[in-house]
Amino acid sequence: MPLVSFLDVEKTYRSLQGADYTAVEHFNVEIELGEFFCLLGPSGCGKTTVLKMLAGFEAPTTGQILMDGRPVTGASRDRGVVFQGDDSLYGWLTAVENVEFGLRMRHVGKTERRERAMRHLELVGLKGQEQKYPAELSGGMKQRIQIARVLANEPKMLLMDEPFAALDAQTRALMQLELAHIWRATRTTVLFITHDIDEAVTLGKRIGVMRAGPRSQVKGVVEVALNGARSRTDDGFLRYYKEVYEMIRDEVAKSIAGAS
């Protein structure tokens, strides 16, 4: 049984002017336990809508989302979320206090939660920065705090909404490598939203390519059979890049045509 199933999910945003917007329709995807699933699509295709529904921030209009066979009805600590921007961090808490937040809410003892937070800060390469406030850290470091905060809470899966999109190219490439490394070490199930083919092929075990919105759905799923650390110059990497690129090319064109 897959860990997560989207069963014929539709999401329609009601508009006061009467022009309702259907972001996704007949959306079907299954995510297996322990896999790194990338959801790739052009901008405005409803990727983030899918993540918000799985996170429990928004309910599907029709259809169902199951996790462990039970319908998702709201946010839960089973599904930790890493947001694109840094506005989800708590500016009045230090890095380590941010990472401890979930444990503190569950009344985990002070020594234990500090120890677990420090371990996860080290995992994301923030050792020595634990007493700094988010405002004192760079964009890449703030995303690392978010990742550590979610991992320390030990969710059943991670939902990542274009977490590196706002970073500069060098930092982004580094963060991708480190995330791949963390995933190989922890084997947590991940749903990773991106519009970047390169990022999807670097990280994904499977890549779900979405159609252009509105009424978007998954056009096809590419299974990336590359093991260990991936290199952008490998023949295998380029082969998958090409395959995904050809799938998404028409959708990007449609998305641009639709937007203009």
Added chain:
Amino acid sequence: MSTYGGYALGFVSLFLIWQLASLYLVSSVLFPPPTVVFRKGWLLLRNGVLLEHLAASLRRILAGFLAGSLLGIPIGLAMGSFRSVRKLLEPYTEFLRFIPSVAMITVAVIWFGIGEASKIFLIIYTTIFIVILNTAAGVAAIAPNKIRAAESLGATRAQIFCHVAMPATVPYILTGMRLAMGNSFTTIVAAELIAANDGLGKMLWDGRLFMLVDEIFVSLVTLGLLGFVVDRMFRWSIYTFAGKYSPAT
């Protein structure tokens, strides 16, 4: 350190300009130079009169300001958090905040007499709306992702209120309180001008009544200095005790 140097220089130049203006520009008994004002101030300080008035005004400001803030913060939090509370209370806040506290002096005196109660009522009145509005605006300005992140980390609604909404709103509350403190100074003087047995406003009124121009100026300078010192203390305590919540970083 350069800040203090700047302040000292600013004050020295202020008094210097005043001195020169009163000596050469408007040479009149109605505009005493700072040397005369300070000599008079020193005299009133030594015989205890100034301290008595100052203490009376400060006591009223502090009592009303604290009570107004303590009432305003929870009301603002509730208005910012719950739509129903906002709809219910908005008519009150949006109506009353346009009636200045100075206009309420007459009502306050009729209701509470010329004693302490009317002054404290007026300071509460002038404090509470600014604190409510700023607190509610602070709650409304919380990034939705802060709340969502807490939900996905397993926080309950009560925990989100205490550990996310409250601390995220603190800078707005402190800003509201600082503005309210400024208003309190305006209000207390106006109230004491009209009905009081002591206080810096009473001192101003007596000065007018008995043509004691230098006492009027002592009172004015005291008000300015007191406001300046209290505001600096407020800012200083924000940065010291609530550095991470400071309004502007």
